[in-house]
Amino acid sequence: MRPMPESIATIIGSSRQLLPASDSARIDCELLLCLCLGKNRAQLIAQDDEKLTSKQSKQFCSLLKRRQEGEPIAYILGYQEFWGHNFLVDKHTLIPRPDTELLIDIILDRFDHKPRTIMDLGTGSGALAVTLKQTRCDWHVLATDLSATSLNMAQQNTPADTSIMFLQANWLDCIDNACIDLVVANPPYIASNDPALANLRFEPRNALVSADNGLRDLSKIIGQAEQVLTIDGCLLLEHGYTQQPEVERLMKTAGFRTEKFNDLSGQPRAMIGYRK
Ligand SMILES: C[S@@+](CC[C@H](N)C(=O)[O-])C[C@H]1O[C@@H](n2cnc3c(N)ncnc32)[C@H](O)[C@@H]1O
Numbered sequence: 001m002r003p004m005p006e007s008i009a010t011i012i013g014s015s016r017q018l019l020p021a022s023d024s025a026r027i028d029c030e031l032l033l034c035l036c037l038g039k040n041r042a043q044l045i046a047q048d049d050e051k052l053t054s055k056q057s058k059q060f061c062s063l064l065k066r067r068q069e070g071e072p073i074a075y076i077l078g079y080q081e082f083w084g085h086n087f088l089v090d091k092h093t094l095i096p097r098p099d100t101e102l103l104i105d106i107i108l109d110r111f112d113h114k115p116r117t118i119m120d121l122g123t124g125s126g127a128l129a130v131t132l133k134q135t136r137c138d139w140h141v142l143a144t145d146l147s148a149t150s151l152n153m154a155q156q157n158t159p160a161d162t163s164i165m166f167l168q169a170n171w172l173d174c175i176d177n178a179c180i181d182l183v184v185a186n187p188p189y190i191a192s193n194d195p196a197l198a199n200l201r202f203e204p205r206n207a208l209v210s211a212d213n214g215l216r217d218l219s220k221i222i223g224q225a226e227q228v229l230t231i232d233g234c235l236l237l238e239h240g241y242t243q244q245p246e247v248e249r250l251m252k253t254a255g256f257r258t259e260k261f262n263d264l265s266g267q268p269r270a271m272i273g274y275r276k
Helices: 008-013 025-039 041-046 054-068 073-077 098-110 127-135 148-156 195-200 216-229 246-251
Strands: 079-082 085-090 119-120 140-145 164-168 179-183 229-238 257-262 268-274
Touching: 008 119, 008 268, 025 041, 025 054, 025 073, 025 268, 054 073, 085 127, 098 127, 098 179, 098 229, 098 268, 119 127, 127 164, 140 148, 148 164, 179 216, 216 229, 216 246, 246 257, 246 268
Parallel strands: 119 140, 119 179, 140 164, 179 229
Antiparallel strands: 079 085, 229 268, 257 268
């Protein structure tokens, strides 16, 4: 598209042609227009005969180009919605996925408001830690990451009235006694030769890829968890859809009783290990 003033309706009507490779072309175009015009989606649709100024048009074209080159819409907008809230993201932070909301569902279904100490390992944008602290206010929530830039982003995503302790740490190396009731983690679990990485090239590799066919970080966390969990504590892990048998084997070897879960598309995606 050339930067010539067109109406909102014309641009939305051509979204398929503008973003042929996107499976969310219309919504992507709408969100980019919202950003350039300073409108929300309801205003955009209600005022769709409005023409873009040439400055707005230029900005739209440059954002559109980034999207055409495959950059995720969340990085262009600077945020991603998770559990009904917008979390700031940038190229140093993994974009939280709808599938990871499964971990929140599992936790809220099983654990009431009773005060507990929980840890979100590899917090990234802070999506899990912030959502859990906001839905279970009496919980003591610790969030860790090896990446200082991710921790910084997670802190920015934490509202002033929400208290979370952030620590820069390598998985559970920072805890030396059995004081945690629940450990939750969505660690890197993609094998370094997985062709799916081609579509994830904008996201930080250290948030995605794990050695040993994607299992090294899962295995390290499972091996450490038993030492830090209280007697009736448990470990909840997200994993790759082919990894469930191996994750179950690792959990059972570490002495956990297991429960398995599928994601939104019915693929094996998460497992809880109960200490008792
Ligand atoms: C798949 S991302 C998950 C981010 C976030 N929890 C989410 O679900 O959207 C994995 C996170 O683990 C962090 N990480 C990688 N290796 C780590 C390690 N050895 N110790 C702690 N965090 C690590 C990465 O920086 C990244 O933020």
